Amino acid sequence: MKLKKVVEGLEELYPLFLKEEWDFPGLVLGDEEKECKKIFFALDPTEKTAIEAKDWGADLMVTHHPLFFKAVHLIPSSNPHGRVASTLLSSGCALWVGHTNVDASFRGTNEALCARLGILDPEPMEPLGEISGHPVGMGRIGELKEAVSLEEFASFCQEKLPRAVQGSKMAGDPKMKVKRVAVMSGAGDSFLDKALELGADAFLTSDLRHHPSLDAIGKASALQRPMGLVDVSHFSSESPWFDFALQDVKNKLGGKVECRPSRICTDPWREIFI
Ligand SMILES: [Zn+2]
Structure with a gap:
């Protein structure tokens, strides 16, 4: 061919x-x-x-x-x-x-990340429409089958994703319940506000920086709508x-x-x- x-x-x-x-x-x-x-x-x-x-x-x-x-x-x-x-x-x-065309596509990086982590019925965080009946766009948000604590979810991510030195880090209350999860494969701190707006219990991404992470946790608690963060290596996500x-x-x-x-x-x- x-x-x-x-x-x-x-x-x-x-x-x-x-x-x-x-x-x-x-x-x-x-x-x-x-x-x-x-x-x-x-x-x-x-x-x-x-x-x-x-x-x-x-x-x-x-x-x-x-x-x-x-x-x-x-x-x-x-x-x-x-x-x-x-x-x-x-x-x-x-x-x-x-x-980024793969990030947004059906069965691209974000959907593969959801599949690996058991995040069901993922929808784009920022929809760009549909192709052949499949929603496409940046990031994904879906639900875990059962609610788990943030620390359980973070350790599950570490276990399920390809291993890199960093492992999995979390920010937020380790005991908070996580069911609705937003993901952005690769560097995703520009989607922190979007995850909060979409009502995610946790946002999983890579390369999260100090100030945007502190700001996101602060905004979530000011809204009395806690959101945990899970940061894994770029390679793993x-x-x-x-x-x-x-x-x-x-x-x-x-x-x-x-x-x-x-x-x-x-x-x-x-x-x-x-
Ligand atoms: Zn990347």
């Missing part, structure tokens, strides 16, 4: 128009006329994951995070992004990025997408491609042993 057809399939599953305005997902590198049989999935396009894709003989690497977040003018191989590009191009491997993506992409392409995930944890943090 030609890369062009593979890209069409990916963009039917994860339409590019669902992206955020500042984001530029899509085919970054590659010859659309070339045959594509092996698709390699990784969260980040780093030199290590590019080498892993090359060693497997991948024709296409699909990543969630962009190779370039900003416009660039120079990509020599002395620059980390240039190194990824030259590693992939020299081995004939294309790169397709599905970023987005990796569950591969549970869905590998199967969905293979099915979409009529089983004519081989798909495999990266085995490298691209979480940058490491523990300190003294």
